[in-house]
Amino acid sequence: MRLRILLQISGEDLGLSVLRAKGIRMPAKLALATALFALTNSAVGAESYPDHPITLVVPYAAGGSSDVLARLLGERLSKSLGQQIVIDNRSGAGSRLGTETAAKSAPDGYTLLLADMPHAIVPAIQKGVQYDPVRDFTPIGLIGTASMVFFVNPAVKAETAKDFVALAKANPEKITIASGGIGSATHLTAELFQATTAIKLVHVPFRGAGPAMNDLVAGHVQSAFTTLATASSVVDRVRALAIASDTRLTTQPSIPTFREGGIDLVVEHWWGVLAPAGLPSEIAARLTKDLKAILESHEFAARLEPLGVARSYATPAQFRALIESDTARWANIVKSVGISVP
Numbered sequence: 001m002r003l004r005i006l007l008q009i010s011g012e013d014l015g016l017s018v019l020r021a022k023g024i025r026m027p028a029k030l031a032l033a034t035a036l037f038a039l040t041n042s043a044v045g046a047e048s049y050p051d052h053p054i055t056l057v058v059p060y061a062a063g064g065s066s067d068v069l070a071r072l073l074g075e076r077l078s079k080s081l082g083q084q085i086v087i088d089n090r091s092g093a094g095s096r097l098g099t100e101t102a103a104k105s106a107p108d109g110y111t112l113l114l115a116d117m118p119h120a121i122v123p124a125i126q127k128g129v130q131y132d133p134v135r136d137f138t139p140i141g142l143i144g145t146a147s148m149v150f151f152v153n154p155a156v157k158a159e160t161a162k163d164f165v166a167l168a169k170a171n172p173e174k175i176t177i178a179s180g181g182i183g184s185a186t187h188l189t190a191e192l193f194q195a196t197t198a199i200k201l202v203h204v205p206f207r208g209a210g211p212a213m214n215d216l217v218a219g220h221v222q223s224a225f226t227t228l229a230t231a232s233s234v235v236d237r238v239r240a241l242a243i244a245s246d247t248r249l250t251t252q253p254s255i256p257t258f259r260e261g262g263i264d265l266v267v268e269h270w271w272g273v274l275a276p277a278g279l280p281s282e283i284a285a286r287l288t289k290d291l292k293a294i295l296e297s298h299e300f301a302a303r304l305e306p307l308g309v310a311r312s313y314a315t316p317a318q319f320r321a322l323i324e325s326d327t328a329r330w331a332n333i334v335k336s337v338g339i340s341v342p
Contacts, residue, residue: 046282049109053084056273058114059098061091065229065307069143069271070114072303073294080290094183094341096122096129103131107138107278109287116271117185120326124334125183125341133327134320138284140273141291142314142322144304146227147245148189148267149255151238153219161242162261164223168199177201178216178224180209183341188330189225189244189267191337196265213238227269228252228308244268251305270312270326272319288316 054077058070067089074085090098095118105111115137123129131137150161156175158164168175179187182205194201201223206212209226216224217237228235228249242258243249244267258265273291275284294300295313304311314322334340 046280049283049286050081050083052110053086054081054110054112055086055088056112056114057088057090057098057102059090059092059095059102062089065146065227065309066114066116066271068307069304069309072300073114073143073273073291076294076297076300077290080293081286093126094118094122094181096126100130102274103136103276105276107276107280109275109279109283111276112140112287113137113274114271115274117269117326119274120323121183121185121188121330121334123327124331125339127340134324136277137274138277138279139316139319139323140275140284140287141295141316142270142272142312142319143291143295144309145268145270145312146229146307146309147243147249148186148225148269149228149231149243150193150223150225150241150258151213151216151231152223152241153216153221154237154239155219156222156239158241159239160256160261161258161263164241165197165199165263168197168201172200173202175201175223176204176221178204178206178212178221180212180226181205181207183334183339184209185269186212186225187339188333191333191339192267193225193265195333195336197263225267232306232308249308249310251308270322271309272314284316 056070056074058067060066067087070087074087078085090101092098095116099113099115099119099122102111102113120133123131123133152158152164156164158167177190179190181187186209187203187205190201190203204221206215209230212221212224213226213231213234215221217234231238240255242261243255244258244265246257246266248255248257273287275287292313295311301311
């Protein structure tokens with residue numbers, strides 16, 4: 001089928017003889033033939049998609065939450081698409097390296113990106129970022145969310161978030177709060193918490209949220225934000241004061257929301273699938289359809305639960321709106337605090 005189409009485009013049976021009779025010069029004929037070729041080739045490509053393995057770029061090292069999610073999703077996408085999904089861990093520069101790699105890839109459906117909340121943060125805090133979180137990508141769909149939980153060392157004299165705020169106001173710039181690094185999601189959540197409650201804490205950045213939680217357990221720092229997935233190994237040795245979500249989690253119903261304590265703080269770490277901008281609509285629709293079917297599976301939801309991740313499907317348009325709002329939100333926080341990393 002493909003060979004026949006190519007022969008037609010190069011021959012006279014597309015009406016090039018008629019064009020000659022009308023006096024259209026050769027360059028115009030070539031331009032028309034090229035355009036027809038591009039349109040036909042695109043249609044054929046979408047119709048046969050996928051006909052070889054697909055790469056799913058994960059902008060983090062293997063073993064983390066994003067990597068685990070990507071592999072769970074990849075197994076199921078492979079079955080529905082009938083092609084192997086190759087996980088490509090491209091860690092570096094706080095997700096920037098892998099994201100830029102995906103953004104520069106051909107928009108043919110054979111390179112996808114497992115993006116998360118830092119996708120919208122990195123351009124605001126790093127210089128020379130070579131991607132726009134919205135314009136350079138085609139949204140396929142949201143996968144899931146995990147709300148940020150506020151933890152303290154058991155020695156801290158606070159049983160609720162309200163207690164902690166009162167303690168911090170009585171002791172400005174004396175209580176420490178750990179993060180996974182300058183400009184990380186946990187750092188920006190901590191800054192938003194301070195801005196919302198008008199308190200001042202001492203920021204202690206670590207190389208990752210895991211080490212930050214380990215030092216929280218040891219008592220070297222007094223508080224920290226992270227997801228339940230990250231805190232799972234130490235959750236019984238720290239105290240959870242509040243969760244930054246609209247409602248309590250069914251898996252941890254004893255943790256109240258910040259809003260229950262009169263603090264308007266909602267921060268959800270999200271994960272979703274993106275493709276390079278310019279992806280043909282037929283391929284985008286196919287991927288979105290298959291992703292939605294996977295998220296509707298109770299089995300997939302059960303696999304996410306131990307990670308502290310709730311499946312949260314959103315249409316491509318809704319996902320784009322989420323990225324846009326997060327990009328603006330975190331840019332404002334970064335500007336107000338003056339955060340910057342090389």
